[in-house]
Amino acid sequence: xxAMTISARGLAKxxxxxxxxxxxxxxxxxxxxxxxxxxxxxxxTTTLKAMLGLIDFEGDMKVLGLDPRTQRDQxxxxxxxxxxxxxxxxxxxxxxxxxxxxxxxxxFNRRKCEEFLAHTKLDPKMRVKQMSKGMIVQLHxxxxxxxxxxxxxxxxxxxxxxxxxxxQFYKDLLExxxxxxxxxxxxxxxxxxxxHILTDLVFIRDGKLVLQATMDDVGERFHEVMVxxxxxxxxxxxxxxxxxxxxxxxxxxxxxxxRDRLAELGELRTPGVxxxxxxxxxxxxx
Amino acid sequence: MNxxxxxxxxxxxEHKGGMLWAPVVVGGIMGLFAAGSMLFGATMAxxxxxxxxxxxxxxxxxxxPPDKIAEVGAVMSFxxxxxxxxxxxxxxxxxxxxxxxxxxxxxxxxxxxxxxSMPVSETTxxxxxxxxxxxxxxxxxxxxxxxxxxxxxxxxxxxASVLGANLFGAVFSTSSVYTMPLGILxxxxxxxxxxxxxxxxxxxxxxxxxxxPFLWAVGVPxxxxxxxxxxxxxxxxxxxxEWYWENVIGRLFGSIVPGVFFAYGNTDALEQQVQLIExxxxxxxxLGQWVLAGYQTLATPTVWIGLALGIAMLALAIRLRxxxxxxx
Numbered sequence: 001x002x003a004m005t006i007s008a009r010g011l012a013k014x015x016x017x018x019x020x021x022x023x024x025x026x027x028x029x030x031x032x033x034x035x036x037x038x039x040x041x042x043x044x045t046t047t048l049k050a051m052l053g054l055i056d057f058e059g060d061m062k063v064l065g066l067d068p069r070t071q072r073d074q075x076x077x078x079x080x081x082x083x084x085x086x087x088x089x090x091x092x093x094x095x096x097x098x099x100x101x102x103x104x105x106x107x108f109n110r111r112k113c114e115e116f117l118a119h120t121k122l123d124p125k126m127r128v129k130q131m132s133k134g135m136i137v138q139l140h141x142x143x144x145x146x147x148x149x150x151x152x153x154x155x156x157x158x159x160x161x162x163x164x165x166x167x168q169f170y171k172d173l174l175e176x177x178x179x180x181x182x183x184x185x186x187x188x189x190x191x192x193x194x195x196h197i198l199t200d201l202v203f204i205r206d207g208k209l210v211l212q213a214t215m216d217d218v219g220e221r222f223h224e225v226m227v228x229x230x231x232x233x234x235x236x237x238x239x240x241x242x243x244x245x246x247x248x249x250x251x252x253x254x255x256x257x258x259r260d261r262l263a264e265l266g267e268l269r270t271p272g273v274x275x276x277x278x279x280x281x282x283x284x285x286x
Numbered sequence: 287m288n289x290x291x292x293x294x295x296x297x298x299x300e301h302k303g304g305m306l307w308a309p310v311v312v313g314g315i316m317g318l319f320a321a322g323s324m325l326f327g328a329t330m331a332x333x334x335x336x337x338x339x340x341x342x343x344x345x346x347x348x349x350x351p352p353d354k355i356a357e358v359g360a361v362m363s364f365x366x367x368x369x370x371x372x373x374x375x376x377x378x379x380x381x382x383x384x385x386x387x388x389x390x391x392x393x394x395x396x397x398x399x400x401x402x403s404m405p406v407s408e409t410t411x412x413x414x415x416x417x418x419x420x421x422x423x424x425x426x427x428x429x430x431x432x433x434x435x436x437x438x439x440x441x442x443x444x445x446a447s448v449l450g451a452n453l454f455g456a457v458f459s460t461s462s463v464y465t466m467p468l469g470i471l472x473x474x475x476x477x478x479x480x481x482x483x484x485x486x487x488x489x490x491x492x493x494x495x496x497x498x499p500f501l502w503a504v505g506v507p508x509x510x511x512x513x514x515x516x517x518x519x520x521x522x523x524x525x526x527x528e529w530y531w532e533n534v535i536g537r538l539f540g541s542i543v544p545g546v547f548f549a550y551g552n553t554d555a556l557e558q559q560v561q562l563i564e565x566x567x568x569x570x571x572x573l574g575q576w577v578l579a580g581y582q583t584l585a586t587p588t589v590w591i592g593l594a595l596g597i598a599m600l601a602l603a604i605r606l607r608x609x610x611x612x613x614x
Contacts, residue, residue, distance in 0.1 A: 052402075052403075054399075054402065054611075055609070055611065056609060072608075073405060073406070073407040074405075076402075076403065076404060076405040076406075077405045080403060081399075081403050082403075083399045083403070084396060084399060087395075087396045087397050087398075087399045087400050088397060088400055089300070089392065089395065089397035089400065090395065090397075091299070091300055092299065092300075093299075096296075096299050099292070099295070100292060100295075100296050101404065102287075103287060103288060103289065103291070103292025103293075103295070104287065104289050104292050104293070104404050104405065104406050105287070105404060105405060106287050106405070140400075
C-alpha cells in the first residue's frame, strides 16, 4: 500500500471508439489541494468518476489503497464528493438530509453540520425544491464538511453560482474544512477564483495530462514578462509559449527560462493560472 | 449509525404522498361521506319519514329480533373487507409507480450522485427500496384500511343507537371485530411473496431504462405476447400463447393487485368459504379459514418459480445500479 492518497498507472477509459482518458499516470499526496483543470470534454469528469468508482476503467488506480471498482463501499467511508452542482434530491428537507447522512455515515458529525448551517439562511424545514442553487450548494457543503473524510472530490462545485456564493464556498472550504491530513481535488472553469488555494496544478487535455506541478514549481518555471516593442524580437528568440499585447507592450509567457535573463527584457511577473491555461490549451477547439 | 432503518425512513420521506397521504385523504373523504349519509339517514328516520319493511325505524331496536342481534357483530366485522377495497386500489398504483421510479427517478434528476456519495452498498439500498415497496407500503395501506373499517363499524353502531338499537354490547363483544384486522394484516407477507417477481421486473426496468421505464416495463411483455399470439395465428405451431398471456403477462401485472393471488393459488379452503358465504351470508365467514387459504396459495409451485426469477432480476438490477450512468 502506498502512502499516496491516489496513485494511478495507465488509467484509461474508452467510450466506444472515442478515448476519454488516455493512459495517464499520476500520484496525489495527502494534504494537497489539487486543481484539475481542462477544457470541456478533456476527460476531467471521467477521471474523477473513475476515482470514485462510478465507472469502470482500464489500468490501475488505488485510492487510499483501495480499488474503486471493487472496494467502493469501503472507499466511500473515507471519500466524499460533490459531483456537479445541485444534485440533492428536490423532495428532501434540510432536517431530513442531516438525519439521513447521520444515519448512514460513520464519520458524520451532526453538531458540526448544524453549526455551519447556523451561518446560512437555511432553515431545518426548508426543502431543496424551495432553495436557490446557491443555497443547495451550501447545504451540500455543510453535509460534506461535517464528514471527516480523507479525500474530498469537487467537480464543478460552484457552476452557475453568483460570485458571493462562489467566494464563500472556497473560503469555508479552506477555513473550516481543510487540514494537512485531508486531500481535496477540485475541477472548475473559474480558475482565477481557486488558484490562491491550490497547492498543485494538473492540466488535462484530450485525455492526457499536459502539466503536473506544485504551485511552487509553477512559480519557478513559468514567468511573464512585459516587454517594450524594442525588445520584442529578443524576447521571441527565447521561444515564449505565448504572447499577447497590452497597452502597446507585449506580454510574453516563458516556460523554464532563467529569471535573471528574462528580467533584462522587462517587468517580471508570475503568470496567473488562467493565462497559463489559455497558453497551454491553445488550439484545443481548432 | 443504523443504515437500513435510515434507508427505510428515507424511502418513506420520498414516498409519503403515495404511502400515507393518498390513502389518508381518500379514507377521510369516504369517512365524511359515510358519516354524512348516516347522519342524514338517522335524521330522516327520526322524523318518521323512512321505514324498513314497514317498521318505522325510529324504533330500530324493536325491528331487529333479539336472536339476530348476536349476528350483527359478525356482519359488521365482515365489512372490513369491502372497506379495504379503495385502499387496495391505491396500493396497487403506489406499488406500480413506486417500483418503476425507484431506480430511475434519481438517475434522471442526478440525485443518484448524492446517494452514491454515501457509504451504502447498492445491494443494501436496492433491498431497502424492495422492503419499502413490498412490506412497508402494504402494511401502512392495510393498517389505514383497517382503521377506516373500524371507524365505519363505530359510526354504524352509533347511528344504530341513535335510532334506538343499542348494539354496542353485541358489536364490541364480537371477537372478529378485533381479529379481523389482524387477519388482514397477516396477509402482507403473502402479498409480498406473490408481488416480488413483478416488483423485481419493474425495478429491473427502472435500473436499466434510459427513458420511459413505464413503456418498457409494459411494452416488452405485452409486445412479446402479441408476437406469440400472432405467430400462433399465422403458423399454428402449437405455441402456448394462451398459457403465456395468463401465467406470464397476467401474473406479471396481476400479482401487484392485493388479493389476486387467491385467484392464482389453488385453494379449496377459499372455495368452501365462498360457497358458505353465498349460501348463508357473511356471518358464516370464518377468518381462520380465510387466512389459511391465503397462506395455502404459497403452495402453488409458480410462486416459487416466480420468486427465483424475481431474485435473479433483482441481482441484475443491483448490478445495473452499480455501473449505470445517469438517465437521459
